[in-house]
Amino acid sequence: MSADERNGTGGAPPIPGWPEESAQRVEKASALRGLGVKVYPNRYDRTHRLGEIVTAYDGKSIEDLERLAADVRVAGRVLTKRGHGKASFATLSDGESRLQVYVRLDGVGEKGYRIFDLIDLGDFVGVAGRVMRTRKGELSVEAREITFLGKALLPPPEKWHGLADVEIRYRQRYLDLMANPDVRRTFRARSAMVSAIRRFLDDRDYIEVETPMMQPVAGGAMARPFVTHHNALDVDLYLRIAPELYLKRLVAGGLERVYEINRNFRNEGISSMHNPEFTMLEFYTAWFDCGDVMDTTELLVAAAAAAAGEGPFPYQGREVSFELPFPRLAMKDAVGQRLEAESVPGFSRAVLDEPERLTAWLQSPEFGALAARLDLDAEPYLALSHGKRVARLFEELVEGSLWAPTFVTDYPVEVSPLAKARPDDPSLTERFELYIAGMEVANGFSELNDPLEQRQRFLDQLRERERGDLEAHQMDEDYVRALGHGLPPTGGCGVGIDRLAMILTDSPSIRDVILFPQMRPETGRGRASEAETGPDTGDLAE
């Protein structure tokens, strides 16, 4: 391949829709093969990761390194290249660390230098040579031998501005990871957090289990499910919205401490706090009640935080501290405090305890004025039951303002079909949610284990469903049967792993903590993702 042939109008891109530059890179691959170089070799024996070179030799002076004469073999992706005629520099990255290599014609010979010349940014290369320090003081490996380790036919993200295009960051996360160290840090922190949670539970004799993702009844939460179909069985199945009911079947079976960290699927809107598939931890403990679960949950969350970094954690310009214990606040008290702080005429905390008084207040001009002032939709309240009114007031008035980790307790029974009622007040349940930075992060309760009451709760939910509530819980007779065989007193909790990861990594969007967040599938214009047809099925001009 002559220079003339590679110049200008050369070849077409190897794959329709790819940039012209990829044609040049294909030609360089051919040139490498012409030199007898394997363009995609199978392995390379390195002696050190790049970071290990830095750790071992960064303290050494030029003279120290000359004396040590350390010969090493390193490998990585070429991030930058600086040519000077018969000597060149390149910076390698192995995803964790960077290291400069110094390549001289005298050091690697004609052929080696020619190979180096054919390397593009983004290619992989192995370098055998001696650890040295340049005049400007940069720790480097001076190459004796260049081994080509893999051609990138497409160019890496632009090196000055990094990768800014949010769409490409999410769709082609590998480019995001290559270009943005913060992104690598975020996902390492997430991994450390999840590992710490597993360790925490394993240390307390919980066993990790896996329960069905495809369920005939989508239970365990209030949400709209995805539906799929099994051909051989000829039945519709739901992607699970929660593992809860299966995990409690396991506790009934004698697995006293179980947990699962896995995906749930909910067919609902996408937002900075919602991805259709998201990761949830659920853990169940026989003989525990709601209070025991809160005690465990706060320790677990604190352990997760400690694994992700040192507190207090900055989050969106504020700070979140995980100091124990987390405050506990009954839902009605939370609403009452908020409304009393607004000094709303006609309102007192006692209103929330008496359905008739709440009804009257919600119909009063004072509430109308408050709703107008706070931009609430007052209309839907009157159609709700007492408990749902309280829950809605909580969601609208309090939820978003709970910044420091806070347990909210005593949820109304109407919104808690799987939780055990309080012995002293059957309108409330032994249930909590943990709020951090205005987000619901965990949800736990004393598990309802009376089969007949559970069945009645499901029937109540069915009535809600008939009235048009698509998120009302489905009837699950098989689960009721499991309770019929006896579930010991049990406490359970679900923790939203993605949201916790957001808080611990100062990520404003759930998409920043999910490697491949859900996006509308790409169409046309060199970006189609149909595997059969490659990245472009249409416009060849692109």
Next chain:
RNA sequence: GCGCCCGUAGCUCAAUGGUAGAGCGAGAGCCUUUUAAGCUCGGGGUUGUAGGUUCGAGUCCUACCGGGCGCACCA
């Protein structure tokens, strides 16, 4: 689902309704300690798509496609 904003070269961005530009990257060339290496040269565009208004549209209007943010729903 609704509202607001965005879409110009491979990338980051310019361009009072009047000839589409810069920097970087890529290409050719020089250069044996550079690091956003430097210097020289020549390329690079159906301004997201389709219509419309206008003598004239990157710019104004409509629809569509894609994305972001907010609201709603939820976790």
